[in-house]
Amino acid sequence: MTAAITTFHPPLSQPGFRLFDGPLRDVADTSADQIGVVGMPSDWTHSSRLGTRFGPDALRRATTLLQSMRPQGASFDPDTGRRTVPAIDWLVDCGDAEVTAQDVDATTQAIAAMTEGLTVAGAIPLALGGDHYNSFPACLGYSRGLTKRSPDARFGYIQIDGHLDFSDRLGAWGTHNHATNARRISELPNIDVSNMVWVGIAGWVDGGDLALIEKQGGRIFSASDVHKMGAAEVMRQALAHAMQGCDELYLSIDIDAMDAGYLPGTGSIVHSGITPRQYYDLLDGLAEAPLAGLDIVEVSPPLDPSERTEFLAAEMLFRILRRFRTRPVTGL
Amino acid sequence: MPLRSAPLPRMAGHLSFMRAQTKAICDVRPGDLAVLGIPFEDTSAPYAGQSLAPRALRETSVYFGWHANPQFSHPVDIDARQDIQTDGLHERLCDLGDISPGPEDAIHAALKLATNQISRNGACAVILGGSDRLSATVQSALSNCQTAQLGGTPRDAHDFHIAPLPNGCASTGKSDTAAQLTKLSQWRDASKPLFVRFDLSVFETSLSALCDRPRLGGCDLATVAQWLSALGQHEVSAIMLTGLNPNRPGMGVVKVGQRLMVTAFLAFIYARLGFGIDHPGRQTSEENIPT
Numbered sequence: 229m230t231a232a233i234t235t236f237h238p239p240l241s242q243p244g245f246r247l248f249d250g251p252l253r254d255v256a257d258t259s260a261d262q263i264g265v266v267g268m269p270s271d272w273t274h275s276s277r278l279g280t281r282f283g284p285d286a287l288r289r290a291t292t293l294l295q296s297m298r299p300q301g302a303s304f305d306p307d308t309g310r311r312t313v314p315a316i317d318w319l320v321d322c323g324d325a326e327v328t329a330q331d332v333d334a335t336t337q338a339i340a341a342m343t344e345g346l347t348v349a350g351a352i353p354l355a356l357g358g359d360h361y362n363s364f365p366a367c368l369g370y371s372r373g374l375t376k377r378s379p380d381a382r383f384g385y386i387q388i389d390g391h392l393d394f395s396d397r398l399g400a401w402g403t404h405n406h407a408t409n410a411r412r413i414s415e416l417p418n419i420d421v422s423n424m425v426w427v428g429i430a431g432w433v434d435g436g437d438l439a440l441i442e443k444q445g446g447r448i449f450s451a452s453d454v455h456k457m458g459a460a461e462v463m464r465q466a467l468a469h470a471m472q473g474c475d476e477l478y479l480s481i482d483i484d485a486m487d488a489g490y491l492p493g494t495g496s497i498v499h500s501g502i503t504p505r506q507y508y509d510l511l512d513g514l515a516e517a518p519l520a521g522l523d524i525v526e527v528s529p530p531l532d533p534s535e536r537t538e539f540l541a542a543e544m545l546f547r548i549l550r551r552f553r554t555r556p557v558t559g560l
Numbered sequence: 561m562p563l564r565s566a567p568l569p570r571m572a573g574h575l576s577f578m579r580a581q582t583k584a585i586c587d588v589r590p591g592d593l594a595v596l597g598i599p600f601e602d603t604s605a606p607y608a609g610q611s612l613a614p615r616a617l618r619e620t621s622v623y624f625g626w627h628a629n630p631q632f633s634h635p636v637d638i639d640a641r642q643d644i645q646t647d648g649l650h651e652r653l654c655d656l657g658d659i660s661p662g663p664e665d666a667i668h669a670a671l672k673l674a675t676n677q678i679s680r681n682g683a684c685a686v687i688l689g690g691s692d693r694l695s696a697t698v699q700s701a702l703s704n705c706q707t708a709q710l711g712g713t714p715r716d717a718h719d720f721h722i723a724p725l726p727n728g729c730a731s732t733g734k735s736d737t738a739a740q741l742t743k744l745s746q747w748r749d750a751s752k753p754l755f756v757r758f759d760l761s762v763f764e765t766s767l768s769a770l771c772d773r774p775r776l777g778g779c780d781l782a783t784v785a786q787w788l789s790a791l792g793q794h795e796v797s798a799i800m801l802t803g804l805n806p807n808r809p810g811m812g813v814v815k816v817g818q819r820l821m822v823t824a825f826l827a828f829i830y831a832r833l834g835f836g837i838d839h840p841g842r843q844t845s846e847e848n849i850p851t
Contacts, residue, residue, distance in 0.1 A: 276623075277815070399631060429638050431823060432624070436633035452639035489767035492814045499767065499820050500639075500781045531814065 245288035247356070248297045248549070250315035255322045255342050260350030262317070263552065266342045267324035268358035268366065270335055271528075273405040275398060277495040279528035283538075284324060284356040286529040290542035297546065307512075310554040318553045319354075322346070332361075332404045340369030347373025347521065354545075357525030359495060360393055363480045364409040370478060370521035371416040383520065384423040384470030385413060388510060389482035390430045390451070390498035394437040406495070406526075409480075414444075421446045423474050425466040427510060428454060428485030430498040451485070451502050459506040463513025476520035479548070481511075483541050484526050491540050493532025504540055511547040522548065576655035577618050577688070578829075579625030583654040585674060590682030593832060596674055597658035600667055602691035609807020610690025613818075614658060616806040617688045620818040624826055644835045652833055668697045675701035675798055679753060684832060685798040692802035695757050702797050705753040708744070710787060711762025711778070712802060720747050722762070722787050737783065741790055753797035756828075758788070760803035760821055768817050781820065785827035792831025799828065 246252060247265045258264045267284035274280065296303055297312050297319075305312050325342050328334040339362060343353035347370050355366035367385075374381055387393070387410055394414075398407040414421045422445030430451040441448060447469045449462045457465075470477060486507050488497035502510070527541045576582055577595040588594045597614030626632045627649040635644045659670045671687075675698050678685040687698060692712050699705060708720040722740070748754070760768050764778035779787075791799075804817050829835075 395631070397631065399629070431638065432626075432635035432644070432826075433638050434626075434632050434634075435636045435643055438636050438638070448638070450638045487767070488816045488819065489764075492816050497816060497819055499823050533814070 245285060245292055246321035247288050247354075247545070248291045248294070248315040248319055250319040250321050251317065253320035253322060255345040255349075258320060258322070258346055258349045258351040262349075262351040263319045263354050263549070264342075264346040264349075264351045265319065265321040266339065266346070266353055266355045266366065268327070268339050268355055268362040268523075268525075269324055270327040270329075270357075270362055271359045271495075272327075272329055272335075273332060273361035273401065274359035274495050275401055275405060275407065277528065277531060279493075279530035280357055280359045280495060280526055281327075282529045283358055283525070283527035286527055286535075286538040287356050287524070287541055287545065288321070290535075290538040291545060293539075294542055294546055296550065305550060305554070308550065308554065310550075312550055313553045313555065319549065335362075336365040336368065336404070339365035340372065343367075343369030343521065344373040344376075345369075348376050350377070352519065353521045355523035355525075357523060357527065360389070360406040360480075360482050360525045361404060361409050363387075363482075363523045363525055364404070364412045366523045367413050367478055367480070367521065368416065371418055374418055374476065374520070378475065381475040382418050382420070382423070382473065383476045383478050384425075384467075384472070384474040385410075385419055385478050385480070386425045386427060386466055386470050386514075387480040387482065388427045388485050388507070389480070390428060390484045390486075390501055391482070391496060392426060392429060392433050392437050392441065392448070393482075394441055395434065419478075420444075423470050423472060425449070425470045427462060427466050428502050428507075430485070430501045451498075451500055454502050454506050454510070459502070459509035460513050463510045467514065467517055471518070475518065477514075477517050479514065479517075479519060479522040481522065481524040481544060481548070482526050483524065483537070483544065486540065491532075491537050492534075493528050493530075493537030494526045495528055495531070496526070504543075507540075507544060508547050511544060514548065515551045519548075575615070575618050575622070577686070578621045578649075578653060579628035580653040580655045581650060583656060585656050585677055588654065588656070588678055588681045588683045591652060592681075592683035593653045593686050593829060594678045594683045595653070595655045595686045595688065596671075596678070597688040598667065598671060598690075598694055599658055599661060600664075600689065600691055600694060602693050604693075605691060605805070607805055607808055609805045611661075612806045613690035613801075613804040614688040616804065616815070616818040617801060617822060618655075620815060620822045623819075624822065644830055646830075646835055648833060649829075649835070653829065668694070671697050672701040679797045684796050687798060687800040689800055689802045690804055692757065692759055692800075695755075695800050695802065698798050698800055699755055702753040702755055705755045705797065706747070706749060707755045707757060708791060709757045710759060710784060712757055712759030720744060737786060744790065748794060750795070754791075754794055756791050756796055756799040758799060758801050758821075758825070758828075760801075760817055763820060768820055781824055784824045788824055788828035789831040792828040796828075796832065801825065 269281045271278045271280040325339040346353040393410040395407045397403045424446045427449045484494040487501035599611040601611040627646040
């Protein structure tokens with residue numbers, strides 16, 4: 229007679245979506261061996277097609293609908309032959325950074341403060357964009373945190389992207405926008421351009437930016453290279469190049485490296501980009517990488533009425549996260 | 561010579577194709593690429609919205625207006641690692657604007673007159689359409705012309721159909737491209753004007769999304785760009801872009817179709833103007849490091 233009452237289990241969790249249904253946790257309460265999620269709902273620094281401010285929410289929603297890591301129980305991953313473990317305590321969602329529209333500096337510092345806190349605690353910051361500029365503040369905080377945690381450590385950088393984002397400035401948007409994030413990251417104290425690698429670049433790029441990267445030892449793999457060499461080989465070479473003399477890796481995932489025919493919901497689409505399968509294979513190639521920070525950016529739900537973009541991006545996240553806390557299948 | 565001395569936000573300023581200079585039709589010179597829009601609504605089309613295509617193509621093309629933006633040095637084809645010097649683009653690419661909306665007969669007459677005048681001036685007319693119904697008008701303006709067709713509905717067995725043909729028909733696009741290029745050279749009669757019809761349906765439909773008449777088994781971007789580059793080596797009197805409908809239901813915010821079309825079309829422009837071809841004095845990207 230009282231069955232209805234006993235199904236009520238207070239306290240309820242906070243309403244709203246969290247990445248892979250992981251628990252909400254303050255940055256100050258995170259610890260080593262955890263991944264801390266930071267939302268960056270900002271698209272003021274994109275130069276044309278907006279909408280990525282809705283990206284973090286869309287990613288959180290889409291990941292809760294993936295069966296792979298649902299809290300109801302582990303699932304078997306046929307690709308790896310392992311069971312995945314739900315995001316109970318190892319993947320914590322720290323909410324969104326405070327975004328101040330039209331104030332790039334304030335937004336930059338707010339995001340950086342969160343990723344710095346996570347890095348100092350030994351956790352891995354996972355930042356959800358937002359346009360690609362926000363990759364810079366996310367990496368800035370990681371860089372600051374790394375300096376505090378290991379003053380002499382250096383990090384390598386891999387950017388999967390359809391574009392170089394290495395301009396020094398972009399028209400009216402100045403020096404801090406979605407076309408300059410990689411350039412600003414290259415200026416951080418504990419990274420060298422020779423440890424920066426771009427994967428998936430498509431179409432025409434600016435000759436000056438390209439020359440500057442290659443002159444300083446950076447490496448670029450085009451989408452055509454991925455088609456010709458295979459995703460696994462490209463990522464093997466990319467990782468080897470990025471990690472020369474480095475201790476950790478920062479990964480920036482711009483979803484627009486994927487061909488627009490598959491993935492239209494992003495601000496700067498490219499054609500002849502890489503396929504979903506190739507993108508996933510690239511991410512699988514990082515299974516053994518010393519990943520210490522990452523972001524995924526440019527998910528723009530308003531630009532894709534079919535909503536497939538956010539699910540493709542959610543699958544990308546699963547690919548990169550599934551190696552954490554997995555265990556061999558012991559029998560089903 | 562850039563149009564401006566300061567960078568211009570992408571969506572600001574006067575809209576012209578690739579930020580080209582605007583010209584009156586009487587000022588078009590031999591060797592120019594003269595862009596002309598036809599915002600014509602074909603009422604027999606399955607969906608309304610073809611008249612929005614010229615504006616959509618121009619908006620997307622601004623992304624590639626390297627020559628008009630002083631913050632960029634020069635484009636490099638990342639796949640071929642080839643520098644493309646666009647210094648002369650501003651002198652040879654011009655935008656004449658749109659043919660005014662009005663009665664269909666008047667549009668046909670204006671299009672025919674404009675195409676004929678551009679051709680007589682020794683320039684190539686780049687016609688931004690939506691509906692391919694108007695392509696017959698362009699053909700009639702170029703007396704005794706040969707027509708090469710990428711996508712769209714075949715009309716004449718004498719035309720050179722590149723790829724692909726409508727659903728269910730045999731496709732010439734699947735055969736060896738090198739052999740097809742040889743066939744094109746054999747087919748081409750240099751004494752006649754050449755008209756190129758470039759319809760969005762040439763692409764595999766899963767890539768284009770905004771095509772009014774989707775085709776299964778279409779081409780990828782690299783193949784279409786290769787064909788447009790090859791056609792750009794010829795003296796083309798007119799090229800017409802058709803098949804784009806930016807207003808396909810539910811897909812209005814997706815700019816995939818126009819981006820795909822303009823990206824491929826760049827290959828034609830670069831080839832027609834002689835860019836991207838090795839020539840003395842060509843700088844490599846290594847030599848273009850900004851100081």
